[in-house]
Amino acid sequence: MIVRLVLWLAALFDRHMARSSASTPQPPNPLPDQGLDEMIICSLPSVSYNAEADARLAECAICLMEFVDGDVTRVLPHCGHGFHVSCVDRWLRCHSSCPSCRGSVVAEEGCYK
Numbered sequence: 001m002i003v004r005l006v007l008w009l010a011a012l013f014d015r016h017m018a019r020s021s022a023s024t025p026q027p028p029n030p031l032p033d034q035g036l037d038e039m040i041i042c043s044l045p046s047v048s049y050n051a052e053a054d055a056r057l058a059e060c061a062i063c064l065m066e067f068v069d070g071d072v073t074r075v076l077p078h079c080g081h082g083f084h085v086s087c088v089d090r091w092l093r094c095h096s097s098c099p100s101c102r103g104s105v106v107a108e109e110g111c112y113k
Protein backbone atom coordinates (compact mmCIF):
# COMPACT_ATOMS: atom_id res chain seq x y z
CA MET A 1 0.00 0.00 0.00
CA ILE A 2 2.70 2.46 0.97
CA VAL A 3 4.85 1.42 -1.99
CA ARG A 4 1.95 2.09 -4.33
CA LEU A 5 1.43 5.54 -2.80
CA VAL A 6 5.12 6.37 -3.26
CA LEU A 7 5.01 5.25 -6.89
CA TRP A 8 1.92 7.37 -7.45
CA LEU A 9 3.61 10.40 -5.94
CA ALA A 10 6.72 9.77 -8.03
CA ALA A 11 4.63 9.60 -11.18
CA LEU A 12 2.85 12.81 -10.24
CA PHE A 13 6.18 14.50 -9.58
CA ASP A 14 7.58 13.33 -12.91
CA ARG A 15 4.59 14.70 -14.74
CA HIS A 16 4.92 18.00 -12.91
CA MET A 17 8.61 18.26 -13.76
CA ALA A 18 7.99 17.46 -17.40
CA ARG A 19 5.33 20.13 -17.63
CA SER A 20 7.31 22.83 -15.84
CA SER A 21 10.42 22.24 -17.92
CA ALA A 22 8.35 22.36 -21.10
CA SER A 23 6.85 25.70 -20.12
CA THR A 24 10.25 27.40 -20.09
CA PRO A 25 11.73 26.68 -23.51
CA GLN A 26 15.27 27.79 -24.07
CA PRO A 27 15.74 29.95 -27.16
CA PRO A 28 17.85 28.04 -29.66
CA ASN A 29 21.28 29.55 -30.17
CA PRO A 30 20.68 33.18 -29.27
CA LEU A 31 22.94 35.15 -31.56
CA PRO A 32 24.07 38.49 -30.20
CA ASP A 33 23.71 41.22 -32.79
CA GLN A 34 27.29 42.22 -33.31
CA GLY A 35 28.67 44.75 -35.68
CA LEU A 36 30.43 43.82 -38.85
CA ASP A 37 34.12 43.84 -39.37
CA GLU A 38 35.46 47.02 -40.98
CA MET A 39 36.81 44.85 -43.79
CA ILE A 40 33.36 43.45 -44.53
CA ILE A 41 31.74 46.89 -44.44
CA CYS A 42 34.29 48.23 -46.89
CA SER A 43 33.78 45.28 -49.21
CA LEU A 44 30.08 46.05 -49.64
CA PRO A 45 29.34 47.75 -52.94
CA SER A 46 28.93 51.52 -52.92
CA VAL A 47 27.39 53.41 -55.80
CA SER A 48 26.83 57.03 -56.70
CA TYR A 49 23.11 57.71 -56.51
CA ASN A 50 21.25 58.47 -59.68
CA ALA A 51 17.52 59.13 -59.38
CA GLU A 52 16.76 57.61 -62.77
CA ALA A 53 18.80 54.46 -62.30
CA ASP A 54 17.84 53.90 -58.66
CA ALA A 55 14.16 54.79 -58.74
CA ARG A 56 13.33 52.31 -55.97
CA LEU A 57 15.76 53.93 -53.58
CA ALA A 58 14.02 57.09 -52.49
CA GLU A 59 15.39 57.91 -49.08
CA CYS A 60 17.89 56.73 -46.56
CA ALA A 61 16.03 54.84 -43.82
CA ILE A 62 18.69 55.80 -41.28
CA CYS A 63 18.75 59.59 -41.53
CA LEU A 64 15.41 59.84 -43.42
CA MET A 65 16.91 62.22 -45.98
CA GLU A 66 15.99 61.81 -49.61
CA PHE A 67 18.79 60.78 -51.86
CA VAL A 68 19.99 63.33 -54.37
CA ASP A 69 22.02 62.68 -57.47
CA GLY A 70 25.63 62.17 -56.58
CA ASP A 71 25.05 60.87 -53.03
CA VAL A 72 27.29 57.90 -52.40
CA THR A 73 25.08 55.05 -51.28
CA ARG A 74 25.82 51.56 -50.14
CA VAL A 75 23.41 48.91 -51.39
CA LEU A 76 23.15 45.78 -49.29
CA PRO A 77 23.69 42.84 -51.63
CA HIS A 78 21.10 40.48 -50.13
CA CYS A 79 18.01 42.65 -49.81
CA GLY A 80 18.87 45.50 -52.16
CA HIS A 81 18.21 48.26 -49.62
CA GLY A 82 20.45 51.27 -50.00
CA PHE A 83 21.64 53.93 -47.57
CA HIS A 84 24.16 56.72 -47.40
CA VAL A 85 27.60 55.21 -47.01
CA SER A 86 28.31 57.25 -43.89
CA CYS A 87 24.95 56.31 -42.34
CA VAL A 88 25.09 52.60 -43.05
CA ASP A 89 28.76 52.27 -42.15
CA ARG A 90 28.04 53.69 -38.71
CA TRP A 91 25.07 51.33 -38.35
CA LEU A 92 26.98 48.25 -39.47
CA ARG A 93 29.74 48.82 -36.94
CA CYS A 94 27.28 47.81 -34.23
CA HIS A 95 24.69 45.77 -36.17
CA SER A 96 24.99 42.99 -38.71
CA SER A 97 21.47 43.33 -40.12
CA CYS A 98 19.82 45.65 -42.60
CA PRO A 99 18.34 48.73 -40.84
CA SER A 100 15.25 48.50 -43.07
CA CYS A 101 14.29 44.83 -43.18
CA ARG A 102 16.59 43.33 -40.53
CA GLY A 103 17.80 40.87 -43.10
CA SER A 104 21.29 39.53 -42.74
CA VAL A 105 23.83 41.76 -44.48
CA VAL A 106 26.47 39.13 -45.01
CA ALA A 107 25.99 35.70 -46.49
CA GLU A 108 24.59 33.05 -44.19
CA GLU A 109 27.04 30.58 -42.75
CA GLY A 110 27.93 27.82 -45.15
CA CYS A 111 28.58 30.01 -48.17
CA TYR A 112 32.20 30.54 -47.26
CA LYS A 113 33.03 26.88 -46.87
Ligand SMILES: [Zn+2]
Binds near residue numbers: 061063064084087
Ligand atom coordinates in the same frame (compact mmCIF):
# COMPACT_ATOMS: atom_id res chain seq x y z
ZN1 LIG B 1 21.48 58.65 -44.51
Ligand SMILES: [Zn+2]
Binds near residue numbers: 076080
Ligand atom coordinates in the same frame (compact mmCIF):
# COMPACT_ATOMS: atom_id res chain seq x y z
ZN1 LIG C 1 17.10 45.30 -46.27
